[in-house]
Ligand SMILES: O=C(O)C[C@H](O)C(=O)O
């Protein structure tokens with residue numbers, strides 16, 4: 375077992391940096407289904423480039439490298455204590471090397487352990503089996519999509535869908551609702567794992583286990599296969615699209631499992647995973663710990679770049695459409711003026727140069743009753759918790775995509791007005807309070823593409839400084855010299871919100887699925 379730790383390290387790096395082949399296949403199909411000239415189509419192209427960049431640079435696909443969750447099958451009698459220690463060592467090493475973000479935070483003090491180790495992290499499940507090999511599987515599921523997990527207790531009354539009973543049709547309604555309520559906030563298009571039955575804990579566990587199934591497998595239970603097919607077809611009619619921009623593809627995969635329940639309980643648990651569906655596995659020799667095989671097709675087997683003539687023509691058409699009068703591209707230098715910002719409209723693409731500042735949960739809470747360490751008049755705040763590494767030249771940005779903005783809804787409007795901020799960049803959109811503040815003060819919300827952490831890291835040319843390192847690397851306020859950062863205006867200073875429109879439209883579509891489909 376001398377190579378067990380090294381093999382687990384390789385598994386962690388592969389999982390974080392190289393999206394598996396079956397997941398890539400699902401994203402490629404989405405690209406084919408979506409018109410390339412639309413916002414969703416263009417976002418999918420960026421996602422595809424980001425996947426390639428992460429693989430080439432051996433850097434995290436998304437800056438949120440998630441809750442590392444291992445499922446390990448060992449021969450009877452193998453020493454699990456030693457394995458556990460070696461998994462922990464491999465996690466700490468991968469964090470030090472910038473392949474994982476420092477993601478383990480003390481829930482009471484907010485302190486970041488800095489090495490991804492701490493009470494409850496990483497998660498390691500051991501099972502024994504009769505085989506003489508070791509199977510180690512890993513999923514890195516990020517926090518934004520984890521926040522969109524949902525558990526239903528049947529019978530229930532569901533908005534838009536009416537009564538959901540304790541039967542297959544009630545389950546169908548829960549799953550449709552689960553996709554609807556995620557909107558774009560979990561970086562759609564997503565994958566869902568569904569657990570029917572169990573208790574509140576095992577139901578969610580069963581839902582997560584489904585995410586370990588291959589995206590192209592067949593459910594051994596025919597009724598559940600039918601349900602999966604139904605959801606794949608109809609959830610994609612909700613019109614939520616990539617990042618909630620509207621479009622044909624909202625869901626990339628649906629896997630449903632079932633277990634027994636108590637007579638009084640009937641839970642339907644849904645685990646939502648973003649497009650950056652990072653899970654991989656290795657089969658190891660129990661003697662040496664060497665890798666015998668990979669469990670899922672490796673990403674390198676399926677390049678995301680489509681070199682065919684057809685695709686190049688479509689690409690050219692898309693870029694021409696994006697240059698047409700319908701889509702305005704505006705290049706602005708930070709700090710921004712009120713006039714510049716008030717001239718922007720939902721749908722405009724803004725390209726930013728100059729200095730921007732990151733800020734997420736801890737900073738927003740802090741700024742409510744403290745001063746800012748830098749002048750934020752005209753500033754652009756980026757909701758982002760990057761992966762950073764320090765070398766001889768100083769801090770380097772290793773991965774830096776947006777985080778879910780809605781968490782800052784209680785603070786954002788006040789902070790915009792208090793400091794004179796002119797733009798906020800994030801993903802998933804914000805609510806009515808922020809929209810009103812944008813209009814009142816003269817500011818915009820820009821939606822960046824969630825998960826495209828390598829794509830955006832390239833735009834940060836230099837780290838000008840950092841404040842609040844005591845909040846930990848993801849929560850600190852990084853001052854970043856930026857060139858060519860592109861994002862779409864999805865909430866403008868005139869009271870328009872693409873997010874509110876898509877939510878309303880998808881709600882109307884959801885209500886079309888009210889009538890029973892699976893009758894017993
Ligand atoms: O924590 C992050 O950087 C992002 C998070 O996964 C999110 O989706 O909001």
Ligand code: SF4
Pocket residue numbers: 436437438439440515516517518519559560561648649650775776777778824825826
């Ligand atoms: S930012 Fe998006 S892609 Fe990254 S972990 Fe969060 S939900 Fe997933």
